Amino acid sequence: MAETSPTNLKTTPLYEQHLAANGRMVPFGGYSLPVQYPSGIMTEHKWCREHAGLFDVSHMGPSFLLLNNPSGDAEADHAAVAAIIEPLICGDIAGLKPGQIRYTLLLNETGGVIDDLMVGRSPLVGGALYVVVNAGTKDGDFARIEAAAGDKAKLTRADADNALLALQGPEAVAVMTALAPGAERLGFMQYASFDFAGEKITVARSGYTGEDGFEILVPNAVAATLWDALLADERVKPIGLGARDSLRLEAGLPLYGHDLDDTISPIEAGLGFAVSKRRREAADFPGAARILAEREGKLSRIRVGLIVEGAPAREGAEILDASGTAIGVVTSGGFAPSLGKAIALGFVPPAYAEHGSKLQVSVRGRAQPAEVVPTPFVPHRYFRQPKAS
Amino acid sequence: MTTKFTPDHEYIRVEGSTGIVGITPFAQEALGDIVFVELPAVGKVLKKGDEAAVVESVKAASEIYAPVSGTVTAINEELTVNPGLINADPEAGGWIYKIAIADAADLDGLLDSDAYAELTL
Numbered sequence: 001m002a003e004t005s006p007t008n009l010k011t012t013p014l015y016e017q018h019l020a021a022n023g024r025m026v027p028f029g030g031y032s033l034p035v036q037y038p039s040g041i042m043t044e045h046k047w048c049r050e051h052a053g054l055f056d057v058s059h060m061g062p063s064f065l066l067l068n069n070p071s072g073d074a075e076a077d078h079a080a081v082a083a084i085i086e087p088l089i090c091g092d093i094a095g096l097k098p099g100q101i102r103y104t105l106l107l108n109e110t111g112g113v114i115d116d117l118m119v120g121r122s123p124l125v126g127g128a129l130y131v132v133v134n135a136g137t138k139d140g141d142f143a144r145i146e147a148a149a150g151d152k153a154k155l156t157r158a159d160a161d162n163a164l165l166a167l168q169g170p171e172a173v174a175v176m177t178a179l180a181p182g183a184e185r186l187g188f189m190q191y192a193s194f195d196f197a198g199e200k201i202t203v204a205r206s207g208y209t210g211e212d213g214f215e216i217l218v219p220n221a222v223a224a225t226l227w228d229a230l231l232a233d234e235r236v237k238p239i240g241l242g243a244r245d246s247l248r249l250e251a252g253l254p255l256y257g258h259d260l261d262d263t264i265s266p267i268e269a270g271l272g273f274a275v276s277k278r279r280r281e282a283a284d285f286p287g288a289a290r291i292l293a294e295r296e297g298k299l300s301r302i303r304v305g306l307i308v309e310g311a312p313a314r315e316g317a318e319i320l321d322a323s324g325t326a327i328g329v330v331t332s333g334g335f336a337p338s339l340g341k342a343i344a345l346g347f348v349p350p351a352y353a354e355h356g357s358k359l360q361v362s363v364r365g366r367a368q369p370a371e372v373v374p375t376p377f378v379p380h381r382y383f384r385q386p387k388a389s
Numbered sequence: 390m391t392t393k394f395t396p397d398h399e400y401i402r403v404e405g406s407t408g409i410v411g412i413t414p415f416a417q418e419a420l421g422d423i424v425f426v427e428l429p430a431v432g433k434v435l436k437k438g439d440e441a442a443v444v445e446s447v448k449a450a451s452e453i454y455a456p457v458s459g460t461v462t463a464i465n466e467e468l469t470v471n472p473g474l475i476n477a478d479p480e481a482g483g484w485i486y487k488i489a490i491a492d493a494a495d496l497d498g499l500l501d502s503d504a505y506a507e508l509t510l
Contacts, residue, residue, distance in 0.1 A: 041447040042422040242421070242448050311425050312445055335424040335447050342425070364427070364443065 012058035013163040013223040021238055029135030031059040034240040041242035045337040048209060048247055049378075052169035053239035054230050057208075061138030062158040062217050065145060067127030074098075074126030081127045084149050090266060090285040091119065092276030099123030101130070101189040101204055105266050105274050106141060111287020111294075112262040113269065115141050116254065118206065123192050127153075130191065130202065132164075132215075134256045163223035168213030168247075170381065171235040176203065176214050179229055183214065187385030197222040208244065210251025210380045249343060250336050252305055252375025258315055259303065259331040259345050267294035268347065270303040270375070301328065301347040305375035306361065308333065310368040312342035313361035319346050320360040320367055327352055330361060338378050344370070393456065393496055394505035400480070401456045401488075403496065408457060411484040412444065412475060415509045420446045423475045426468040429486055433461045437495050442485050444475065453485060457495035463487040 009032040018025060023034025033056060036044060047053055065085065070077040082093040091104030101120035105113050115137040122128035133141040138159065146155045167176055176183040180194035183203050191204035202217040218226045230236050239247075245255070254260045254269055265287065266275050272295060279285050283292060306313070312334050319328035333344030344361065352359060357372040392402045398416035401408040417423065425445040435441050435455035442453040464486045468474060475483035490496070500508065 035448070036421060040422050042424075045447075246447055311427055311443070312450070314450065335445065337447065 010059075012056055013220045014056045014058065014227050017224055017227050018056065018238075023238070023240060026241070028241055029059040031135070033059060034238070036240040036242045037238055039237070041240070041246060042337045044237065044239045044243040045246050047237050048169045048211065048239050048243060049338055050170065052167055052171040052175050052213070052233075052236045053209070053243070054227065054236050055166040055168065055239050055244055056163065056227075057166050057215070057244075058159070058163040058223075059135040060159070060164050061133040061135060061141065062162060062164055063131045063133070063142060063145075064156045064158060065129040065131055065149065065153050066156065067153050068151065070125075070127040072126070077127030078121060081129055081153055084153050085119065085129065085131070085145060086279070087284070088144060088148055088286070089117075089119070090275040090279050090291070092278045093119055093121070093129070095276070095278060096121035099186075099190050099192055101191055101206060102276075103189075103274055105271065106133075106144065107266075107286040107291075108262055109286050111265040111290035113256075113260045113264055113266065114144070114262055116256055116260060116271075116274075117141065118204070120191050120204065130204075131155075136257055158217060162217050162219055163227075165216045165218060165223075165227065165230070166207050166209075166213065167216065167230060167236070168207045168209040168211045168239075170212060172211070172213040173383065175230060175233045175236055178233065179226070186214075188212075188382040190385075197225050201226065205383060208251075208253055209247040210253070210376055210378060210382075211247075212381055212383045243337075246334060246337055249332055249334060249345070250338055250376065250378040251380060252345070252377060254303070254345070255332055264347075265291050265294055265299075267291055268299055268301055268303060297350070300349060302350050302353045303331075303345060304348055304353050304372045305377060306330075306333075306344040306346060306359065306370040307373050307377075308342040308344055308361055308368060308370045310342070311363045313344045313363050313368070313370065317344070317346075318362040319348055319370070320362055321352060322358055322360065324360065324367055326362075327359070336377060343377050345375070348372075392502060393499035394502065395454065395456045395499060396508060397454055398509075399453055399456050401496070401499065402484075403490070406490055406493075407462065408459070408488045408490050409484050410441070410453075410456060410486055410488060411479055412453060413505070413509075414479050417476050417479045417483070420444065420449075420451060422447055423472045426472045426475065426485065428464040428466075428468065429461045431461050431464055435459060435461065435488065444472075444485075455488065456499055457488065458491040459488040460491070461486050462489050
């Protein structure tokens with residue numbers, strides 16, 4: 001129940017909006033952000049699953065990587081800018097179509113995850129990427145990308161001059177389309193620019209809740225206008241960091257610094273899908289030797305989802321086998337409002353990772369039953385464009 | 390019948406030699422939606438300041454300490470199926486446990502309602 005000290009905390013362009021809505025402000029990633037509004041985490045969580053929730057995620061690190069001397073040939077320029085970032089990550093960026101976004105991982109030489117991030121190919125210009133990284137790692141990530149770019153490309157941070165909003169939930173598309181007609185035509189993991197209040201906003205069909213929805217980069221000058229306009233729709237309520245965390249946990253999505261860190265590989269983290277086929281076949285990404293060996297089954301731990309009986313098992317709780325021997329640790333855990341029970345993500349040796357495996361978690365010194373289940377805990381409801389025939 | 394408070398936001402409502410313990414409206418508001426309550430065992434002997442129960446919100450676990458020394462005589466079983474009672478009705482239906490007060494002098498060290506109200510201003 002410690003009071004928030006505003007010392008040295010940055011504020012987002014929506015700070016006044018949060019105060020006006022009686023948001024309970026807490027320090028997070030160096031910013032003062034609302035952990036919840038008066039309705040509370042449970043209500044906010046359920047509202048987002050049923051209607052549309054609006055999140056201020058301006059603490060994150062949006063940026064653009066632009067080729068310094070584009071040739072004018074869009075395909076060649078895209079290949080050139082992709083070649084700058086690909087050596088840092090395990091995703092196929094060269095293969096992105098205009099306007100397509102890929103979830104990928106920045107890796108160190110031992111195959112540990114430095115960050116998880118989104119990389120999009122500009123829908124309009126060749127040789128331009130939209131790159132969004134996590135708040136806590138953004139300075140290091142940007143330095144790494146800048147070093148790779150050298151004099152071939154320029155990385156422009158967009159975090160100081162813009163707010164980043166997320167609009168998530170089954171009614172998000174109707175709300176977004178009313179303000180940005182055409183947004184409904186974006187498929188999951190596609191983005192485009194739209195006009196709003198005389199400015200350009202960048203709208204991506206993506207998110208961190210498992211629901212359909214959008215992440216919107218909006219210039220500071222009109223950020224509050226957009227926030228207010230979205231909230232003017234009665235289907236939309238503001239959602240704080242507390243429900244953001246419970247929503248992403250139910251969706252089985254990892255949180256960097258908790259379920260992912262620089263010792264954990266993509267395979268251990270259950271993110272093998274983020275190691276793109278072309279990159280895998282070329283084995284041309286950092287830590288490829290470890291990651292490819294782990295992919296063949298040579299790994300000592302793997303991320304699992306657990307349904308926990310009784311008290312929530314929080315981060316740091318030990319995972320025990322049926323006989324009570326410690327075999328792993330919980331990296332994220334809490335109560336799942338949509339399920340009405342406790343869930344957790346954690347790491348165990350592969351021998352214990354089979355779905356249905358009966359394990360235990362130690363909470364305050366007591367062993368409680370926990371069962372390995374598939375993730376996501378709550379099915380994803382992303383909007384996928386029908387494949388063009 | 391008097392009610393006393395701890396600086397940690399527990400209340401103890403004294404009825405004869407028994408105290409009924411819960412958390413204050415201020416505490417439940419600060420914790421947010423309560424999703425799980427770990428109750429003490431009936432018969433458990435507690436020293437003043439011992440961890441007596443744990444209240445879990447969506448976000449975090451919070452320990453509830455014994456405001457006085459004594460023995461747990463009853464627990465609010467209703468909280469195992471409806472932990473949200475602590476949010477809805479912290480001072481009545483959301484009580485957590487009853488304690489046979491070992492030493493009434495423990496109560497003198499606690500806050501009265503005016504002193505507690507001042508603390509939560």
